Amino acid sequence: MRTRALMVLALGASLVACGSSREKQAASACSAEIAKRLAGKTYELDLSDLAGHAKSESADTLLLSSTAVFDKKLSTEYKQSFDCRVRFDANNAPSVLFLDFKWNTADLKKAE
Numbered sequence: 001m002r003t004r005a006l007m008v009l010a011l012g013a014s015l016v017a018c019g020s021s022r023e024k025q026a027a028s029a030c031s032a033e034i035a036k037r038l039a040g041k042t043y044e045l046d047l048s049d050l051a052g053h054a055k056s057e058s059a060d061t062l063l064l065s066s067t068a069v070f071d072k073k074l075s076t077e078y079k080q081s082f083d084c085r086v087r088f089d090a091n092n093a094p095s096v097l098f099l100d101f102k103w104n105t106a107d108l109k110k111a112e
Contacts, residue, residue: 022088026062027051029094030084034068037099044069050084061087061097068101080104 027050034045050066057063064084071077085098 022092023051023054023062023064025088025092025094026054026064026084026086029086029096030064030099033084033096033099034082042071044072057085060089061085078104 024047027047030050031045031047034043045068046066050064053066054062054064062085064086065081067079067081069077069079081102081104083098083100083102084096086094087097088094
């Protein structure tokens with residue numbers, strides 16, 4: 001009886017973990033795409049923030065938004081917001097469809 005109860009609890013815990021795994025999978029896919037595109041740059045992402053800002057656009061597509069911090073703790077540190085659209089295929093594998101970094105024009109210097 002005790003073994004059965006533990007198995008039910010383990011199954012329940014795994015189902016709860018799977019409930020948010022789609023957002024986490026999408027965040028990981030976005031992170032991998034960003035790493036590929038920003039190779040050689042120093043930046044930091046908060047994957048839990050990225051997954052937490054996932055919005056469903058359709059049955060198989062999520063839009064995630066967050067902020068990347070470049071050159072953290074340096075005098076040149078700046079933040080850049082971005083959007084990442086991820087689609088899940090028939091096998092539930094995520095792929096990045098769209099990645100867009102938003103320029104903060106307030107940080108740009110005016111031409112003299």
